[in-house]
Each structure stands twice: as structure tokens, then as C-alpha cells.
Amino acid sequence: MQQQPPKKKKIKVPKVVNGQETMVEIEVDDTGGPVWGPNNGHTLLNHRLTRVDGLVKVSGAARYTYDVHLPGMLYGRVLRAPHAHARVKKVDLSAALKVPGVKAAVEGLQDVRYAGTPVAAVAATTPELAEDGIRAIVVQYEVLPHVVRAEDAIKPDAPKVFDEGNVQAANSRGDKEKVAAALAKCAAVVEAEYRTPIVHHSCLETHGNVVDYRGGDAATVYASTQWTFSIPGDAAQELGLKQSAVTAIVEHMGGGFGSKFGIGVEGALACKLSKQASAPVKLMLTRHDEFLIPVNRSGSWQKLTGGATKDGKLVAVEATQYRLGGNDEGSQAGQPYIYTATDFYREVSSIHTNEAGSGAMRAPGHPQASFAMESLMDELAYKLNLDPLEFRKINLKDPAYHRQLERGAREIDWSRRNTTPGGGAGPVKRGLGCGVGVWGGGGSPQCKVDVTIGRDGAVTVACGTQDLGTGTRTYTRAIVAEELGLQIADVHEQIGNSKLGASNPSGGSTTAASLAPAVKDAAYSARMMFAEKVAPLLGVKPEEVTFAGSKVSGGGKSLSWSQACAALPATGLTAHGEWKVNLADKGVHGAAFAEVEVDTETGHVRPVKIVHVQDVGLPLNRLAIESQINGGMIQAMGMALWEGRVMDAALGLMCNPSFEDYKIPGSLEMPELVPLIDDGDTREAVIGVGEPPIIPTVGAIANAVFNACGVRVRELPITPDKILMGLWKGGQTA
Amino acid sequence: MTKEHDETSRPSDPSRRKFLKGVGIVGAGAAIAGGLLETELRGERGATVAATANAPMSGTVEVALQVNGERRAVQVEPRTTLLNALRNHLDPPLTGPKLVCDMGTCGACTVLVDDKPIYSCLVLAVDTAGKKITTVEGLGTAEQPNQVQAAFVADDALMCGFCTPGFVTTLSAYLKKNPQPTLDELREACKGNFCRCGTYPRVFEAALKAAQQKA
Numbered sequence: 001m002q003q004q005p006p007k008k009k010k011i012k013v014p015k016v017v018n019g020q021e022t023m024v025e026i027e028v029d030d031t032g033g034p035v036w037g038p039n040n041g042h043t044l045l046n047h048r049l050t051r052v053d054g055l056v057k058v059s060g061a062a063r064y065t066y067d068v069h070l071p072g073m074l075y076g077r078v079l080r081a082p083h084a085h086a087r088v089k090k091v092d093l094s095a096a097l098k099v100p101g102v103k104a105a106v107e108g109l110q111d112v113r114y115a116g117t118p119v120a121a122v123a124a125t126t127p128e129l130a131e132d133g134i135r136a137i138v139v140q141y142e143v144l145p146h147v148v149r150a151e152d153a154i155k156p157d158a159p160k161v162f163d164e165g166n167v168q169a170a171n172s173r174g175d176k177e178k179v180a181a182a183l184a185k186c187a188a189v190v191e192a193e194y195r196t197p198i199v200h201h202s203c204l205e206t207h208g209n210v211v212d213y214r215g216g217d218a219a220t221v222y223a224s225t226q227w228t229f230s231i232p233g234d235a236a237q238e239l240g241l242k243q244s245a246v247t248a249i250v251e252h253m254g255g256g257f258g259s260k261f262g263i264g265v266e267g268a269l270a271c272k273l274s275k276q277a278s279a280p281v282k283l284m285l286t287r288h289d290e291f292l293i294p295v296n297r298s299g300s301w302q303k304l305t306g307g308a309t310k311d312g313k314l315v316a317v318e319a320t321q322y323r324l325g326g327n328d329e330g331s332q333a334g335q336p337y338i339y340t341a342t343d344f345y346r347e348v349s350s351i352h353t354n355e356a357g358s359g360a361m362r363a364p365g366h367p368q369a370s371f372a373m374e375s376l377m378d379e380l381a382y383k384l385n386l387d388p389l390e391f392r393k394i395n396l397k398d399p400a401y402h403r404q405l406e407r408g409a410r411e412i413d414w415s416r417r418n419t420t421p422g423g424g425a426g427p428v429k430r431g432l433g434c435g436v437g438v439w440g441g442g443g444s445p446q447c448k449v450d451v452t453i454g455r456d457g458a459v460t461v462a463c464g465t466q467d468l469g470t471g472t473r474t475y476t477r478a479i480v481a482e483e484l485g486l487q488i489a490d491v492h493e494q495i496g497n498s499k500l501g502a503s504n505p506s507g508g509s510t511t512a513a514s515l516a517p518a519v520k521d522a523a524y525s526a527r528m529m530f531a532e533k534v535a536p537l538l539g540v541k542p543e544e545v546t547f548a549g550s551k552v553s554g555g556g557k558s559l560s561w562s563q564a565c566a567a568l569p570a571t572g573l574t575a576h577g578e579w580k581v582n583l584a585d586k587g588v589h590g591a592a593f594a595e596v597e598v599d600t601e602t603g604h605v606r607p608v609k610i611v612h613v614q615d616v617g618l619p620l621n622r623l624a625i626e627s628q629i630n631g632g633m634i635q636a637m638g639m640a641l642w643e644g645r646v647m648d649a650a651l652g653l654m655c656n657p658s659f660e661d662y663k664i665p666g667s668l669e670m671p672e673l674v675p676l677i678d679d680g681d682t683r684e685a686v687i688g689v690g691e692p693p694i695i696p697t698v699g700a701i702a703n704a705v706f707n708a709c710g711v712r713v714r715e716l717p718i719t720p721d722k723i724l725m726g727l728w729k730g731g732q733t734a
Numbered sequence: 735m736t737k738e739h740d741e742t743s744r745p746s747d748p749s750r751r752k753f754l755k756g757v758g759i760v761g762a763g764a765a766i767a768g769g770l771l772e773t774e775l776r777g778e779r780g781a782t783v784a785a786t787a788n789a790p791m792s793g794t795v796e797v798a799l800q801v802n803g804e805r806r807a808v809q810v811e812p813r814t815t816l817l818n819a820l821r822n823h824l825d826p827p828l829t830g831p832k833l834v835c836d837m838g839t840c841g842a843c844t845v846l847v848d849d850k851p852i853y854s855c856l857v858l859a860v861d862t863a864g865k866k867i868t869t870v871e872g873l874g875t876a877e878q879p880n881q882v883q884a885a886f887v888a889d890d891a892l893m894c895g896f897c898t899p900g901f902v903t904t905l906s907a908y909l910k911k912n913p914q915p916t917l918d919e920l921r922e923a924c925k926g927n928f929c930r931c932g933t934y935p936r937v938f939e940a941a942l943k944a945a946q947q948k949a
């Protein structure tokens with residue numbers, strides 16, 4: 001038979017650069033192959049699977065980058081600039097090199113655009129001596145004027161962060177005049193400014209690497225990273241080696257949330273130190289470093305005007321949106337976010353300040369935009385005297401939103417909400433609020449997976465990808481085990497090594513949707529190849545061989561797994577897998593409901609219950625997905641109520657660079673959390689959901705606060721002072 | 735104190751106690767001076783200490799730690815925290831306890847000293863000489879987890895797992911003290927431990943389950 005070239009089709013897939021997602025068009029094979037089948041037809045997937053790396057983590061045996069310990073290893077430390085804006089004139093390392101135990105000292109960045117910029121680094125035989133080394137460095141600075149507040153940075157005479165100026169030219173969309181005309185006819189118009197501060201990832205494992213280069217032509221880098229494959233190239237450049245000569249290892253990693261791509265300035269310094277000392281160097285940032293040096297979630301300043309008709313149709317939205325990304329761009333989804341207004345006009349730009357550059361953080365730009373838009377929608381609903389939930393439904397076409405809003409409303413019992421905000425007796429008031437979100441996600445063809453079946457029965461699945469705590473290891477095993485009719489414990493995974501098959505960065509919720517299809521494809525091919533080998537033993541055709549219950553069967557006969565594997569050649573069999581378009585999908589929604597208690601005497605807000613409903617396509621592991629949804633709700637709660645960078649405008653310094661002063665959610669604040677997987681989504685395809693659960697809860701909490709006490713707080717975090725000020729001013733805050 | 739700087743201490747030399755007293759004033763607080771067992775601490779002046787009045791106090795001492803049922807000697811500077819001694823100076827190290835904040839806020843470094851949970855980043859190694867230290871590795875292993883560890887896995891009370899050794903250690907000790915805790919008591923027990931991934935609700939569930947199994 002003449003071979004047909006495979007049919008091609010064009011699709012759009014996400015591409016993640018530095019954690020930020022953009023869509024690109026690619027061509028893929030449009031052919032058959034594996035399918036997942038109905039979501040309720042799985043033996044392992046879509047079940048509650050305990051983590052395969054759970055036991056090593058609970059017993060302290062899991063080795064994180066921070067735990068790597070090599071013979072002769074040195075400890076690196078960076079010296080942070082104490083000025084928000086300066087030029088390094090001279091770095092004197094000589095005294096540092098005389099400190100006993102200090103084996104290497106190098107210069108860092110020269111251009112100081114934020115306080116904390118690493119200007120030098122040392123490596124010493126103990127962490128304590130490295131600290132001494134840092135103290136012995138003498139740096140001369142030319143101190144320049146700085147600006148750290150957006151309001152100051154937009155003034156014409158403000159100190160310039162970059163020569164080009166502090167305000168980026170705006171991108172605009174929509175028709176401003178049409179919006180003005182529409183607003184004039186609206187039954188209700190709300191004009192308001194919403195602000196969100198810079199928020200920190202606060203990964204418990206700080207950024208850092210162990211660079212093991214002892215001269216010669218090869219190096220190993222252990223990295224706490226969201227992309228194994230971003231490390232070799234970065235390190236090779238610093239070390240002057242070929243990319244292929246650097247092996248990156250990411251066994252376990254202690255949180256990333258979007259902040260860990262590439263080797264970073266700390267990794268570059270670790271390379272220099274290792275090269276100078278010809279010894280392995282572990283350079284993990286300290287907690288103080290961690291608040292100042294790596295990226296953060298950009299703040300936002302959003303001026304919105306929205307108008308609706310009296311029957312609740314959103315007809316016009318005008319937005320001026322500033323991204324507050326320090327010395328980087330920042331991110332912010334365009335308004336009116338998920339809603340369709342008949343007419344809209346928006347201008348989006350960035351304001352630069354002398355602060356570390358922002359980067360991706362769990363759903364970059366979305367919680368900021370969602371908080372502002374959900375607040376605006378709420379304000380409009382109250383103005384129109386409409387139920388905020390009904391008002392949203394009127395303005396959301398997608399049935400998935402309706403399904404999720406109804407489910408969440410039932411779970412929180414929406415009928416209990418205050419019909420009059422601030423109503424109810426006594427000083428402690430309860431209120432309910434809701435919000436909705438959207439996320440793209442999706443997968444792309446970057447992962448290369450191998451599944452090997454040994455003659456001894458051992459099954460291994462290998463890919464260089466990384467597990468951030470999302471459960472990658474677990475579903476990787478589960479997919480293979482299910483395909484081969486085995487138990488999860490029968491399969492072993494190898495991940496986190498750049499010498500294994502390529503993988504994509506864990507950004508934009510693209511890991512599962514990129515990796516799982518390639519794993520499935522490899523497992524499917526392994527099954528086909530295996531069936532071919534055992535079919536003669538069973539006296540059946542390969543397509544009649546079945547794999548279930550750790551048995552290989554056909555024609556009424558059964559072989560145990562080890563009997564069947566004995567039929568393999570000494571080298572076993574290895575099947576290769578690639579991404580398949582039909583096994584992944586993209587586009588999810590998400591609805592959140594919050595119940596809070598506000599003490600009108602102290603201004604204290606206590607979250608009581610949060611519900612999040614999330615569609616996920618095929619849920620690979622329900623237990624892990626629920627955990628991830630919990631995590632999203634909890635981080636959203638932090639953003640809504642407690643977290644935010646505080647800057648001293650005069651000094652240009654961060655006032656709260658520690659967990660003492662930067663408040664992340666703790667056990668005492670935990671409300672009842674209800675993570676719900678929306679099984680109304682019957683897509684038989686994998687979609688990642690790391691990011692979407694953090695989006696709508698922020699607005700839901702702000703709206704619940706209003707419903708409870710009648711105070712609309714438009715600037716996060718919603719701290720007691722803002723509530724009290726609002727109560728004093730009769731419901732309004734600045 | 736200046737004089738003591740200039741002295742060379744030998745294991746049996748009584749001036750060693752004075753040396754340590756000096757250290758105590760500089761770095762460790764007065765607590766260090768009392769309660770030290772002669773056989774557990776060995777003073778040793780680093781050869782590099784400059785004999786001048788203003789020289790920083792330096793050099794190392796040998797501390798015999800009783801960790802997870804073993805006696806393990808470690809050579810550290812008096813300013814070395816217990817956490818650093820365990821993670822970086824013991825060979826092979828014990829890296830279950832994590833360094834996260836280094837200032838007693840997050841609980842990731844929690845270990846048991848004489849069965850009480852403490853932040854090992856806030857305690858000097860020399861202060862724990864002769865005391866019974868238990869790290870997460872000593873509570874159970876992947877092959878033989880204790881009830882708290884097993885419940886954590888069953889209930890998915892971990893994600894990245896970086897905070898997990900701290901929670902496991904805190905709760906293992908707490909459940910001994912209070913075998914039948916309420917949810918509110920567990921919140922209170924965990925208030926010194928942070929998790930960024932957001933495992934709290936399942937940490938509570940796991941602890942309640944572990945308590946039930948113990949009962």
C-alpha cells in the first residue's frame with residue numbers, strides 16, 4: 001500500500017515565555033492514535049490518587065535543591081545594594097577574600113534600579129563564613145534619585161527609572177466616543193479607581209541553584225526551577241561551556257508559582273563563584289533576598305467607568321489600566337475582562353518604579369483585572385438594585401458560567417446574603433460575594449516521553465519535566481499504569497533531568513496539557529508493541545490482546561505480567577510518545593463564592609467559607625486537583641486581605657521584606673474551603689488548572705466584605721483601617 | 735573577655751568554660767554558660783583568630799548532638815544554629831528540617847528537643863549539646879511512616895512538600911500532648927507553621943484522622 005503523508009491541521013497553542021503565555025499557530029498531524037475515552041470510564045485517572053512522592057516528602061527524605069550536599073561544596077551569598085537607584089562605581093572584594101573560609105568573591109550587577117540589586121557575591125566553606133565575607137565587601141555607589149510610587153513616577157519631573165521615561169506609551173482598544181455616548185444613556189453608571197499592590201510569590205524554597213563545576217568540560221546544576229530545560233543554556237553561557245555539557249537536575253522543588261524560570265541573577269553569580277573556586281557552590285537566596293531580588297506579581301491601578309441599563313445589561317466600559325511592574329512591564333488582563341459590554345474602550349500601559357521587575361505569578365494579570373471588574377460589576381448591581389449573581393448571569397453568555405454559578409450558589413446558600421449591605425443586628429456582620437474567572441491553559445507539542453518495559457517486568461516512564469508540587473509524578477505514573485492494566489506502584493517515573501526527553505516550562509497551566517498527552521501516547525505505543533510480542537503466545541491477533549488487572553489476556557488465556565514480560569528481548573521494549581492534539585484542550589472558567597464576617601468595631605475581616613467551582617476537562621487526579629483549588633483560594637485570600645509590598649517612598653526601601661511583616665495566610669485564618677470539580681465539563685481532554693483557582697476569589701471576598709458591612713474597599717489588601725475609615729465615611733473609602 | 739580570647743582552650747582546660755561564657759555573651763545569650771556537659775562540648779580555637787582586642791570571636795567547637803537516637807559529633811562555630819548544624823555541618827546531613835525564614839516565623843525548621851517542638855533556626859547548636867533531638871527523619875521513614883506521616887499522604891496534606899516536615903514534626907509532638915484535639919485546637923497548634931501551597935485544610939483533616947487512629 002502506498003504510504004500517505006499524514007494529514008496536517010493548523011491549531012493554536014500556548015507558548016510560555018518567562019511564565020507569560022501567548023498563543024502561536026502551529027501545524028500538527030491530524031491522525032488517529034490514542035484517545036482518553038469517557039471521563040467516567042477510567043480505572044485510575046479521574047480517581048483520588050495519593051501522591052507517589054508523598055512518603056519521601058513527609059519523612060524528610062525528598063531532596064530539594066536546598067538540600068543538595070556535595071563533597072567540598074561552598075555556600076554562596078549575595079550582597080544587596082542598599083539604594084533604590086544607583087550606579088556601582090567600585091567594588092572592593094579584597095577584604096572579603098581574606099576572611100577565613102571565603103574561597104571566591106565576584107562582582108554582580110552595576111546598574112542598581114531597585115534596592116536589593118545583587119552587586120557582589122561570595123562563596124565560603126560555611127554559610128556563616130559566607131555571611132562574614134559579604135560584610136567585608138566595600139562598594140562605592142553613585143546614588144541617584146529614585147521613585148517608588150506610581151503617583152510620583154507619572155509626574156513630569158519624576159526621577160527616571162529608564163532614560164525613556166517612566167510611563168510606557170498606552171495600547172488602546174475600542175471606541176472612546178461610542179462609550180461616552182452609551183454611558184450618557186445608562187440607568188446606572190459607576191466610576192471608580194481600583195488598586196492592587198505588588199504581591200510576592202513567597203515560595204517556601206527560595207530561588208537558588210547548586211552549581212557543580214570543577215573545571216573541565218562538563219557541569220551539573222541543581223536548580224529550584226519551573227523549567228528544567230531553561231537551566232543548561234543559561235548556565236552554559238556563564239560557564240563558557242556548550243549547552244549540552246550542562247546537566248540540570250530538579251528532583252523536588254519547593255514552590256514556584258510563576259517566579260522560577262531560568263537560572264536568574266543568583267544562578268549566574270553561583271556559576272561565576274563555582275568557576276572561580278573550582279568547587280560546587282550552593283547559592284540559595286535568603287528570605288530577605290527573596291522579597292527583593294526575584295520577580296513578583298505586578299501591582300495595578302485601574303480607573304474604570306461602567307454603565308448598565310435598568311434591566312441589567314452592561315453596555316459600556318471605559319478603562320485606564322496601569323501595570324505597576326517595577327522596572328519591568330507587569331501584566332494585567334484587558335477590561336472588561338470576561339464580560340462583554342456592547343461598547344468598551346481601554347488604554348493599558350505600564351508605570352515604572354525603582355522596584356524589582358515583576359514576572360509571572362499564578363495567572364499573571366488576571367486576579368488584578370478580575371478584582372477590579374468583579375467589584376465594578378457588584379457596584380453596578382447594587383446601584384440597579386439587582387441580585388449581583390443575576391446581574392452576572394445576564395452578562396455572561398457561556399453556559400459553563402451559569403452552571404458553575406448555580407452550583408456555587410447552592411453550596412454557599414446564596415439566599416442567606418444580606419439584601420441590604422451592612423444590614424443585620426450586632427457589631428459582627430456576615431456577608432456573601434461572588435466572582436468569576438477565565439483561563440486559557442492548553443498544551444503544546446514540546447514533551448518527549450519514553451516508556452520502557454523491561455524483561456523483568458519493570459515499567460519506567462521518563463521525561464525531563466519538573467514537579468512543582470502539582471502532582472506531575474503521580475499522574476505520569478497513573479497514565480502508564482492505567483494503559484497497561486497495572487497498579488501505580490508498578491510504574492516508576494524519572495523526571496527532573498535535562499538529559500531525559502524535552503519538556504515544556506511549567507507556566508500558564510500548560511504542564512499537564514502538554515505532558516499527559518505525550519505520556520499517554522508513549523504508553524499507548526508501548527501497549528501496541530507489547531501486544532504484538534505476546535499475541536503469538538496467546539494465539540490471538542495483537543488487537544485482541546487486553547491488559548487489565550496486571551494480566552495480559554486474549555483468546556480465553558491469561559498471562560501474569562511477569563510471564564508476559566519474559567517474552568520480551570533482553571533489552572525490553574521502549575516506546576516513544578509525543579503530544580497529540582486530541583488529548584488536550586484549553587479554556588476553562590471558574591466561579592468563586594465567599595462568606596466573610598466583618599467586625600465593625602475593629603474592622604477585622606474573618607473569611608468563613610469559600611467555594612470554588614472549576615472545570616478541568618478530564619481530571620487526571622481528583623485529590624491533587626482539589627488540593628490545587630484549595631491552594632488557589634488560599635493565595636487569593638492572602639491577596640484580598642493581607643498581602644502587599646509596602647514601600648518607604650523617601651528611602652526607596654521595602655518596609656516588609658520578611659514573613660514577620662509580609663503576612664501570608666496561616667492556619668488561624670483558614671475558613672471552610674470547598675473545592676469543587678465541575679463534572680459538567682465532559683471534555684475528554686486534559687487541561688491544566690494551576691492558575692484559574694486564584695482568580696475569582698479575590699473579587700468574591702471584596703464583594704462579600706461589602707455585602708457584610710456596606711464598605712466598598714477598592715484598594716487591596718482589605719485591612720481593618722480601610723474598613724473603619726469606610727464605616728466612618730458612611731460606606732465609602734478613598 | 736579579651737584575655738580569654740587569647741587563651742588556647744584544650745578539652746580539659748577549665749578556661750574553656752570561660753571561653754564559652756564569652757561566646758555566650760556575644761552570640762548565644764547567657765543560657766549557654768550553664769548546663770553544658772563537659773563531655774559534650776569541645777572548645778577549639780581556630781588558628782586564624784587574630785589575637786587583638788577587637789578581633790571577632792571565631793573558631794569552632796565540637797558539639798556532640800544526640801540526634802534521632804545517635805550520638806553525632808559536629809564541629810561548628812558557637813554562632814551556628816542547630817538548623818545549620820543539622821543541615822550543613824553534619825555529614826551526612828539531616829535535611830528534613832528546612833530553612834525558610836531563618837527568624838522563627840515559619841516553622842519549616844521545627845525539630846523536637848527533649849520531645850518539645852522548637853524552631854531550630856532560633857537555637858544555637860551548642861545550646862542543644864546533650865539534649866535529645868528528633869528531626870522528621872527520626873519520626874518515621876518512607877518505609878515506616880508514623881501515623882501523622884501516613885495520614886498526610888492519605889489525605890494529600892502536602893503539595894510541594896517544603897513545609898511538610900515542619901507540620902509533621904509539630905503535629906507528631908502535639909498529638910502526644912493532646913491525643914484527641916478539636917479542629918480549633920489543631921489550628922492553634924499549627925499557627926507557627928506556614929504553607930504557601932495551601933495545604934492547611936488537609937493538614938487539619940490528616941491530623942484529625944491520625945488522632946482517631948491512635949485512639
Ligand code: FES
Nearest residue numbers: 836838840841855
Ligand atoms: S526557618 Fe525557622 S522558623 Fe522559619
Ligand code: FES
Nearest residue numbers: 894895929930931
Ligand atoms: S506544601 Fe508547599 S509550602 Fe506547604
